[in-house]
Amino acid sequence: MENMDKVERLTNLLDSTEYQEITKREAQFNIFDALGTRRQELRHSDFLAFLLDPTKPHGLQDRFLRKFLTSTLSSSDKHTFSKHLNPVNIRLDNLDEVRVFREKHRYDLMLHFPDKWLVIIENKVGAQLSKNQLENYRAKAETNFPDIERYYLYLTPAGDKPTDEEWQSISYRKIYELIDSFTRVETIQDRTLNALLDYNDYLETHVLEDSKVADLCRKIYREHRDAIDLIVSHANSPRDLLKQAVISSLQNLENKGLVKTDNLLNGIPRFADVRWVNSVPEIADGVTWTSSRKGILFEWGFANNELQVDLVIGPIERTSRDDLIKFLCNKSSNYKDSGGKQYNHISKTSIVALDDIEQWMDESDTEEFKESIEEKIKKILNSHCSNLQDFIESRGCKQS
Numbered sequence: 001m002e003n004m005d006k007v008e009r010l011t012n013l014l015d016s017t018e019y020q021e022i023t024k025r026e027a028q029f030n031i032f033d034a035l036g037t038r039r040q041e042l043r044h045s046d047f048l049a050f051l052l053d054p055t056k057p058h059g060l061q062d063r064f065l066r067k068f069l070t071s072t073l074s075s076s077d078k079h080t081f082s083k084h085l086n087p088v089n090i091r092l093d094n095l096d097e098v099r100v101f102r103e104k105h106r107y108d109l110m111l112h113f114p115d116k117w118l119v120i121i122e123n124k125v126g127a128q129l130s131k132n133q134l135e136n137y138r139a140k141a142e143t144n145f146p147d148i149e150r151y152y153l154y155l156t157p158a159g160d161k162p163t164d165e166e167w168q169s170i171s172y173r174k175i176y177e178l179i180d181s182f183t184r185v186e187t188i189q190d191r192t193l194n195a196l197l198d199y200n201d202y203l204e205t206h207v208l209e210d211s212k213v214a215d216l217c218r219k220i221y222r223e224h225r226d227a228i229d230l231i232v233s234h235a236n237s238p239r240d241l242l243k244q245a246v247i248s249s250l251q252n253l254e255n256k257g258l259v260k261t262d263n264l265l266n267g268i269p270r271f272a273d274v275r276w277v278n279s280v281p282e283i284a285d286g287v288t289w290t291s292s293r294k295g296i297l298f299e300w301g302f303a304n305n306e307l308q309v310d311l312v313i314g315p316i317e318r319t320s321r322d323d324l325i326k327f328l329c330n331k332s333s334n335y336k337d338s339g340g341k342q343y344n345h346i347s348k349t350s351i352v353a354l355d356d357i358e359q360w361m362d363e364s365d366t367e368e369f370k371e372s373i374e375e376k377i378k379k380i381l382n383s384h385c386s387n388l389q390d391f392i393e394s395r396g397c398k399q400s
Helices: 002-015 019-028 041-052 063-073 087-092 133-144 170-183 192-205 214-223 227-231 239-255 318-331 354-365 368-396
Strands: 099-102 109-111 117-123 148-156 167-171 257-263 268-273 296-303 306-313 346-351
Touching: 002 318, 019 268, 041 063, 041 109, 041 117, 041 192, 063 087, 063 170, 087 148, 099 214, 117 133, 133 148, 148 170, 167 170, 170 192, 214 227, 239 257, 239 268, 239 368, 296 346, 306 318, 306 368, 318 346, 318 368, 346 354
Parallel strands: 117 148, 148 167
Antiparallel strands: 099 109, 109 117, 257 268, 268 296, 296 306, 306 346
16 A cells, blocks of 8 residues: 555656656757756856857857946946946947956956956855855955956855955856846857857756746645655665676676675675785785685775775785785885784775766766776776785795
8 A cells, every 4th residue: 555655656746747847848958968067167167258258259259248247247336436347348348358267376267358357256056165265366366466456256056145245246047147138139140049048048957046947846846745755765875876886897897807806895895906816825815804815905985975995905924914014105105004903904095076976977878987987996906916016026926
């Protein structure tokens, strides 16, 4: 009976008018969806920089830049009576000399009219400001551009209040409305027009917090909360997705004869380089660690919201173990003696951040993601294998 109730709730969700509307919208092609832009502020900044730059081949000349500046300046009391950077002058000036920069002086966007004014835009989409970030950026601008007028814009999806009062808040709703009005009244090349319409549709679907799509999603959740919660409870977490990809990658590497998998740790197999499996017994074989009795293994662990691979020297023969740890630490700064009496995590290598997993899965095919994991593992294997071989040779041992 309970299962029938769950099926009915899921069916009601799938049959709802609101769900059908969302599904239809998601099925439409959008170049920004294809590029996996989502909430990546770098790509939003790249596109805005392209539109604002009069020198780019969009056919807009300085029209979009002028519209953007007059729109934002009109809502700023600070620049009403500025000599250059005011709504009247911006309407009258030739803006062809304005240069648009990305990441110059670490600013997301910088608009510079030589000898006249500077506009700095800090763009945050799904990320947070670091401590004193806006204050520091403003201080740097005052130092680097002391003799021209400066204007600071803090761009966020909802128009968040900036931490520094010298910055003016601007929301992506403003960008959406600007593009919407611009496309209605301006003559625009077909390709550029399609890009602008796609971008606005993308903002409406994925970025704006007060959009019709957001309202529709909230309505769906209110009316079908139980069904959605049920779906979420059975969905894979980023950690689950990562484990599946890593296990598959290790299986591929084992099939290729590059690694030998071992007991599980954190749901993922430990593994050894096959070139070590037949190494000198006192180096490669442990006493009572895992079922394979290998004394040197790679382990997987989660730390600092990342998946990492640790090279672990287990309970091998004491003299060899101490000598090996000392040799590796002297060999490279990548090795650190963790001080473990039985298990020494002598090297840690980050593989991927958990926050990047869903983005990875959105942007690329799963096989491509697995291949990237495999390449990282092979790189780690080669790095450590050469150092272990150097140690074996230094002791006058030969591998079989």
